[in-house]
Amino acid sequence: MNWIVRNLWLIPMLPMVAAGIIAVTKRKGRMLAASLAIGSMSLSFLLSVWAFAHVVLLRNQGQIDLQVWNFRWFQFGNEWVSLGWILNPLTAVMVVMVTFVGLLIFIYSIGYMAHDENFTRFFGFLALFAAAMLGLIVANSLLLLFMCWEIVGLTSYLLIGFWYSNPRAAAASKKAFLTTRIGDLPFFLGIVWLYSKSGTLLFYNGGTGCLEPMSLEHLVAQRTTIGMCVATGIALLIFCGAVGKSGQFPLHVWLPDAMEGPTPVSALIHAATMVAAGVFLVARVYPLMSAHALVHGAVSTSAALQVVTWVGSITALFGALIAVAQYDIKRILAYSTISQLGYMMMGLGVGGVSVGMFHLITHAFFKSLLFLGAGSVIHGCSGEQDIRRMGGLGKLMPFTFATYAVGMLALCGFPLFFSGFWSKDEILHAAHVWDLSQIPFYMGAFAALLTAFYMARQMYYVFAGSTRLEVGEAHGDGANATAGMEHEHGPVPHESPAVMTVPLMTLAGCTLLLGFLGTPAWPWFQSFLEDTRLRVDFGAFAREGMFPVMISSSLIVFLGLGLGWWFYGREPVDAADAPDHLGRRVPAIFAVLGHAFYMDALYDKTFVRANIAFSRISTWLDRWVWNGAVQIVRYGTLAFAHMDSFIDNHVVNGAFDEGCEGVSRSGQILAKLQTGRVQSYLKVIGVALIVFTALLLWRANA
Amino acid sequence: MSGFPWISVLTLVPIAGAIVVLAVGAASHTVVRRTALGFSLIALALTLLLWYGFHPEANGYQYQEMHPWISMLNANYHVGIDGLGLLMLLLSAIVTPIGMLASRQVERQVSLYFALMLLLQACLFGTFTALSFIHWFIFWEMGLIPAFFLVRLWGGPKSAKAAMQFLVYTMVGSITMLMSFLAIFLATRSFDFVDIGRMAQSGRLMPEIVARLGWHLLTPEHTAMVIFAGVFLGFAVKVPVIPFHTWLPLTYTEAPTGTTILLTGAMSKMGLYGFLRILLPCFGVQMQHVLTPLLWLAVATIVLSAYTAWAQTDLKRMFAYSSINHLGYCILAIFAVAKFTGTDAGLMSQKFAAMDGVFLQMFNHGLTAATLFWFIAMLEKRSGGVRGLNDFGGLRRVMPVFTGLMGIALFSSLGLPGLNGFIGEFLIFKGSFPLVTWATALSVLGLLITAIFILGILQRVFYGALPEVWAQLPDLTVGERLSLVPVIGLMFVLGLYPQLVLGVVNHTAMQMALTLRNF
């Protein structure tokens, strides 16, 4: 076995060790922490590249490119629970992406977090996150994956709540952890169910793994009580975890709030990597997801994947709709992320692993680019996040503007030169040729239109016109703790330092180039992931309605951008408090969208309140029913004791006392006879003598 | 495994310690504390020696000692340990020093306090090693005495009520259990767990009881059920299982925190130990008869206690309910194991998993709960006894190390992978889900609610704005950090390498699951 496969664990372990060392570093060890985190990440990146090259090499040699290394962890009964790591194209692509994007964001963070007092801690958490995320990717066991999954959730919690003294950050971090945990619990049940059915949680293990045909056939053959096949049941439970982690409808509510965290965190965790873990999970267990269809072949898409598709397409549209009416620069991006994650899910559902994964990879680059750009803007505007108070930054922050524009066009799917175009187009194409329904396609297309529109809106707000940033305004938004921390400079917007712009430009470069790895004419990415023959074929554009889809999606993008210009570009926004140009036209709809369909309020009124009510009920039960029963027993016992004591005092003791009294009284009576005078006794004796004598005489005579 | 009476010596060490501590009572508090701690550490060292010398793969009990005792009752002094006993010994030995370290606030009658702590430890050791009912029961009951006085004399304002409730409540359970055991004794003429277990597994126990104690009003099944109910109540109160838990929140809250550590860390395990050692091998059939209500009890224990914990505002009370919740998972798994008796390999695998999970969970809960109460003790010491959830805020600013370490303990309690709590819960769910699917699926709710209130603690105590009052709160001292390191370290070690414990207890778990095979 190749060295890199055996030592794949080093990729997550290096950041883990760094995190461990940073955890015991004093607050002042800023440089040590940053260099440890970045150093370990660079090494991991090099190892990832090595692993990637190894897989590519194997692929080119035509050998099996799925390699696993398993080991036994602990035993129960006669069995051992094994863990392991896996190296296949999916892993290779993901580790390279995560380490590369992660590395850039780490570097960017040096600049962004430069003035934060908990700088050291920040890098510790980041390194821990990277370790867990990489562990999740290389895991060859659903158990190991779940463990890393949870730790990733923990670091997300810690980093969202990084500015802990801000109550909103504290609440957001809690919300994020709990909402994802709601998804994780069905996931957890899915894991134990899968374990009990297939006897192993290893994905691949030389034919006996749970994702290998033998186990899958076994799972498909069995039925649950409600008639669904077990494989589908398990797949749906696992998908619940992905719904939570990837912010899919209806568990998306945590992701916008997660923007309370520092911007590099938003970029790394809540845009590029962690939220994509759900998509990655579905891709990883894809054989299970599609097992039903694979074995039976009757339907092209298994029930589980249909659910994935629908959830994904609803989310894609839903996120895009809400993003239109947001004012916070990061919240717009957050809703955009939700929408894009929906795209990925949809891609997985309709097209397969490579379709979803390609969008995941390109999205990771352009969305982290957008977030870092937003961070740079926020940094430059002294912590201001409201796009109504920005404006005119295009001239003041040229590098940021240029890179942001690249990211924005990629996100919109601007034709030909931007990676987002190729990946999104592929999803739309797959949805178009899906044989079950066309509705996901139309939903996706409409979401694409909205995407172009809201990004154009954001660009015009932020970069066009003249600056609306007011002196001291940044601090006026009191609860915003970021203001104090991120702000060191004057109120005039300014370009960020090189340590921040260089990662931006690198990411922008990747955003431009990556798309060409997956064009229909030269689908390297797809062939790499799905092991098909690769060749240059410009004829692919003509197949299966590819060209019309490309044209129409391009038109949609132009239409969206045009609408954006129509509403916000024609007459620039001139005042911070001016009403939104779109909101002016359709205020009611705009308000609903602005409040994200009132989902938070709905959940507050229903689930949260129901649970709080139930906790009150259970406290009440505890206090009055359980304790009440005990108290009743207690009072019953007490009453019995009192009764017993009454009987004791009044019946038993009373009778005894009465007896004594009687004896004493009769004694008193007798004592009266005891005159103490000898002669009175003598009289009695005399009388008795006479009486007895008389009796005797009378008897003798009779 | 020479003839040396290791277990008797181990039980005597804390007793000797108690005497010595009382003898040096006049000396300074520091001397008393150190002496007591020293004895508890000697006990820990002895336990580690036992651990080292234990043969994990051997059948039956090890380090056995058997002496005739009361010949009239056919009672022997019979002690010995298997994997479970060893694990519980180790837990008691770890928890006691923690309880002592967390008893810094005790200022009155210090020597008596520590002597009682040591006595309690001796009773724990006795309970976990006894193999004959008579002296098992003596230790079981005797443990109440130091516990009662610890709660009564050093407890909070409502300690009189708490101590009384605790004592009376557990006494009631003990008495019903004693009655049941007398019934068993009258039928079998034996008090030995090993013998009784063997009889039960060969299916002779219940018929014999019924034959000897023919009770006109009751059918044989009902007689057996009454006897089972008596034993069940004794253990259910101790664990506790809802609705027999109402003594616990008050006792844990009012007891001095050092004592609470012992109560939750080790004493609550006595109930579970009884479930495993006595109820499961002897009353499997009866448990199967009433399995559905029992499962409801387990689910109620898990879910209701979690919800109730969420609604509390006193940190100690919160963890008291959380403790009920965590042990509820063990109860669930034990009932799940009792459900089927077949020898099907797939079924056995689930049972083994559940059983191993119970063992791990028992140990981990002891460790984690003890540590959490320890943190509360340190917080109380700094805040002058204040421990309300809403009295704090933003403590992370002034106590970063405290926050970090307590955060680790909290997440361990939440069941975060990588820390000790996870593997036990995973194995319990893994084993229980196929056996009792719906009960297990409902119990998952407990995991969610636990997360909610634990994050609530973090949010309200450590996050947010720092009130002026606490601005000068000192962080952990070097000594405190050093004493916390082994415990927190153990959490990580067990989270990452559970084989350390499983390797030792697995064989016992298998034996226990197998004993259920043939009745």
Added chain:
Amino acid sequence: MNPLTGYVFLSALLFAVGLAGALTRRNAMLVLIGIELMLNAANLNFIAFWRYGPHPEALTGVMFVIFSIGVAAAEAAVGLSIILAVYRHSKTTNLDEMDSLKG
């Protein structure tokens, strides 16, 4: 008339006299004398019934009387010493004033 009847009458008279004395006198000495009279009446009966009874050859009556006189003497000695002791204590021999044993 049978001589026995005469003796019995005498004895009855003597007894009645003694009893009357014992009951009516207030002085303890005189009560004691009354009792002695009653005793002697009894002795007289013993002697008389022996002498005129069916078995005069057996000396039973005499034996009884001798013992009885002995006992009477002892009793008189005890009685007199009690009376002396009481007198020393309370300076009276009036029986009506001696009621400290009253119940």
